[in-house]
Amino acid sequence: MKLYQDDKRFFAGDSDNPEAYIHFEKFGDDKLIVDHTYVGESMRGQGAGKQLVEAVVNYAREENKKIVAHCPYTRDVLTNNEEYHDVFIGIHNS
Structure with a gap:
């Protein structure tokens, strides 16, 4: 899956x-x-969600940031x- 990035997302397909x-x-x-996190029907069951999480993890490591989920x-x-x-x-409590 080819991922793209903008200032607030990693995504696959059209921005x-x-x-x-x-x-x-x-x-x-x-x-x-x-x-x-959103995965459309056409991409479900292919590990797309985990790839998206991994992209954010790698970005956080590169930017020396921590993730609140x-x-x-x-x-x-x-x-x-x-x-x-x-x-x-950890988690974010609204």
């Missing part, structure tokens, strides 16, 4: 109507809040994979 995306907000100087899917992936614990600091 105006992506087939899959993960949305994040920068919070302070050192955090990213991931608040939504508001999105339940992202939170589950980060919680259940020890290799992501270096950037995962």
